[in-house]
Amino acid sequence: MSAAAQPRPDLRSFTLLSLGVAAALALHLPHLPLWLPPPLLLLIAWRWLGFSRGRRFPALLRYALILALPLGVIATYGTLFGRLPGAALAVGLLALKLTETETRRDVHIGVAVAAFTLMSALLFGQSLLMTLLVCAALWPLLAALTALQPGAGATRMLLREDALRLALAVPVALLAFVLIPRLATPLWGAPGLAQARTGISARMSPGAIGQLLIDDNPAFRVGFDGAIPPRAQRYFRAVVLWHFDGHAWTPGDAPLPLEPIAAQGAPLHYTINLETTRQTLLPALDMPLQPPAGTRFSAARTLLAAQPVDHGLRYSVTSSMRYVLAPRLDAAERRLGLQLPMNADPRARALAARWRQRYGADAAAIVDAALRMFHDDGFRYTLLPPPLGRQQVDDFLFDTRAGFCEHYASAFVFLMRAAGIPARVVAGYQGGYANRVAGYLLVRQSDAHAWAEVWLQGHGWTRVDPTAAVRPDRISLGATAAAQGSGAPWYLSGWWLGLRDRIDVINRLWDQAVVGFNALRQRGLLARFGVDPERWQSVALALGGVLGVVMAVGLALALREPAAATDDVLGRAFARLERRLARAGHRRGAGEAPVAFLTRVAAALPADGAGQLRRLSTEFARLRYACTPSASALAARNWARRAREFRP
Amino acid sequence: MSLARRLRGLTETGRARLLRRHPGLLRARRVESLPIHLGQRRIYVLPTGFGIGFGAMLLVMLLGALNYNNNAALLLTCLLGATCAQSMYGAFRALHGLRLEAVRAEHAEAGSALQVALHFSASRRARTAVCLRLGPTLAAFSLPIGAPTAVGMTLHAERRGWQALPALKLESTWPFGLFRAWSWLYPDARVLVYPAREAGGPAPPESSGTDSQHAPSHEQDQDYAGLRDYQPGDPPRRIAWKASARNDQLLLRLHEPPPAQSTWRLRWHDARGLPQEQRIMRLARWVHAAWRSGARWQLELPQQTLGPDRGDAHYHACMAALALLP
């Protein structure tokens, strides 16, 4: 179809399409390369201006841009494939589509591509807000289609009607959402999922936790059977790191036996709702006693899931807050607990040797000396530490003296090992935020933390948090507040906290009900309605039946012609008023005219109501008998409203 | 099995019943008397090309969302799908309950454009974006509540005589253009096309019979009412020569009241020696000239004689008689 064969779409339709494209661009904004959005936005605006003046976009420029876009994407990502390059490409092409929109057909294609691009925005985040925004962005796109229709009404009416259509579609959409069979295994490879790991990982390289500390997304939520334990005791271990190569900490690969535990306090039961991590690490409060079903313990009593957590996970654990872990240390563990990279960080080793000389075998005294050093010798807590050189620990301990938990944990464990005390790094989460509305503990990614465990004779593995020595409030207030350098800021108090609580409750419901609605949950739900999820005939029957009912209801609605009376706003409003007056004991006689009736009732009312009713009556007479019905639709609605407000 | 074969297979009564229930099924050439009410049985709905393409895209979105286990995207797809499915009902509702109340046509001469006005009314609901396809032409219109709306269409008047209205197709893709609802109408309406007028040729034998009353002196006594352009067939004696000389074109004097005494006798055999159609065209031109000049005229045809009379009614009667000549 040539462009000449079809009329140019009207400006209104093009404007709505441009709005939809701009919305798609805005929703992709968080993950687009920085160089892309400003020119695209400019392009949309320029194109809109050009279109409104009846100009075509220069074809040469368009071809140049179509060429430049993939080049730019390749320059940024090195490839055209994958989630991020794909999103950049899709958004860019969508904006370019506007430049060649000259016919109704182009608008059609533009709307379809825009809808697809909108959907792809959800691949980057499925939060409630994002989903709502994406659904709302469908609105201008649908309105663009409606505006294309010949003789479409005023824009306001058109927008209202399309909003109504969207709203009408919601129940059907929910029904389809529940019923559409989920795939147990993907049809084709799901690329890019491996990159999407979140949360604590089994490798602590410099800055790894620092990345998390600025991420305000929920990591998991904990519901305690009893009271929420105090903040200073809320250490959730996720992974124990044994091996240090001078740069990064890793768990190490030596097989070790499970460390025995002697629980001393009362056991604490709780349930954790873990967000999707795409990893097997499961945080648990120090110190878990038994692995829940489907999980296992590492040697150092961190929980491991059998498979990466791709759709959230819910598990219940019992922990003991007071315990003795591994009263006896076997040789292999001792060796691992004393491992140090060769020839690294001589100054730190020298310092440890001095402590060793001074305190001898008194491990507790050495620990104390290290913590005192962190506390007294000008160490700072900051989320933006200066860069460290090759001798990481030396540089940190003797030069920069600024960092956050991973620096302190790393340096502390190094010093202990150098002083001959078995020690290891534990990474996990600390603190969390107690939601006062729903009574659960919300732990965000920004609560990620690293601390140390040293093995002391008679005490076993004992938790030592060197960061607390620098900034005790890091433990009592949380990382964000600690980074601010002072107490809780103004926005973390009062109604704001309450609002945040409520929003978090809604988000949790969303995550549980929608995002986490997988094949398993679908089966459970369908089985409750007597649909056998194992037999596809049964599922098809259910789906077909529901679809049939929905179609039939739609058809019945489509066939329904409004009765003559339904157009009569005034008549219905009067009938309502009449019913209310009848309940109050004022009945209209069979042959009594409406105005005469209202006048009669007004005479029986006290002065205030009587005046109101008389005004209503006068206005009714004017609307009913003096005006043409079409001209006074607004006035009739107005009367209906005032009649509703009238209290006899 | 094709529809036609199936229809042949049916018994006669069965076929009649089927056609009665689904008048649009075959283009049942049975004309329908006005008003025509668009009931649900004669409205058909199918997706448009865009609708099929959009559906394919929805399917891809669905598969993608399912494959990546992305429930938010799935929800979005469901919402978009459910909204777009309303297009089917919207298109249906745009036509359902519509009525073609009347068809009115202007008189046209063969070979010229024929203006047809179709009067539609909607019951109780306003309609938007209804398209009327009549032959190659397309007109879109909207209907407010209650008020009938006239939709004008232009047809080509081919030959003199009765011309039946071609089948009308009413269609709508409201609101999203994803589904098209359509219905065929065969209104029982025909238009009388007048014969074309001859382009040139001899002037009408206007004054035959009553020539004596038509003296020039008499004409000059009449009230002079104005001038108009000369047209072929106008009586030469009423040309205003002086005025024409000033204006470089022939002008005709108009008189008020028109010359009552002159009666033109337009006779079939005065145009003898021409083929039938040519003869009719010449008489048509004469009748037109007589009408334009405001004279009384009498048309004598082989089977009938009209007039003498003057005025619009007489003109239309004469043209109709000419149009219906064998």
Next chain:
Amino acid sequence: MPDAIATPGNASLARLPKALAQVNALVLGKTHAVRLAFACLLAGGHLLLEDIPGVGKTTLAHALAHTCGLAYQRVQFTSDLTPTDIIGVGIYEREHGQFRFHPGPLFTELLLADEINRGTPKVQSALLEAMAESQVSVEGETRALPAVFTVIATQNPLDLAGTHPLPDSQLDRFLMRLSLGYPDAAAERALLAGEDRRALLRELPARLAASDLLALRQQARAVNTSAAVLDYLQALLAATRDHAEIRVGLSPRAGLAVLAAARAWALLAGRDHVMPEDVQAVFAAVAAHRLQPLRNSSRESLAAALLAEVSVRA
């Protein structure tokens, strides 16, 4: 809402209240009937007053004619009255050598036809024909009656001997039939104490003129009737047609008569639109004499029953 009426006839409209008051001053205690009579005049209809003698029928007719500033003639119908007595005759005049038409009392603006049921059917039908056509044909020539030509007829319901009651089809020519009834005690007391009404009449000025009346009729025709009112009126008409007590229901022409009267009634109330109340107010006067009851029930009570039965849809 008087400001809603914005037509050239406003001056005439402004004179109406005084005219009403003046007639009410003459015919005491009959405000409703007087108002109806005015509505009848404004609707351009003829009026039939039916009541026993002496309750003020003739006074009302005179008061109306005088107050409205109309030239009026009175004809006492008797059994020997002939059509030419009211229409007039052509008389040969020797000095002019031709027939000259001498118009009868019919050629006036307001004709007061007293005791119309005493006239012969021949006379009655001549009059009624003139009422219907607003013109008369005399000796092959058509003569138009004045534009405002209106008949106010009276008849005595009790007087049976030697009368020719108007047939039902002829009653239809009268827009309204009114009965005055006895005056209430206070009015009667005032009547007894006061002057002679007829004498009083002569002293009072005319409040309107024929041109005013024409303008007001024009205005009454322009009064807006909404769909709701038409629905109600139609429901009333339909109810008369399948009512158990009624032999023949109201014709569409009767419906138009009710509507015209209701418009005039609305105009009298100073409104530019008709309300169901207006229809109800004039219904009995306009419709009762056109209803043909099945049994011996009173037509007025039938009309009232209809009004009470047919519900007014809001």
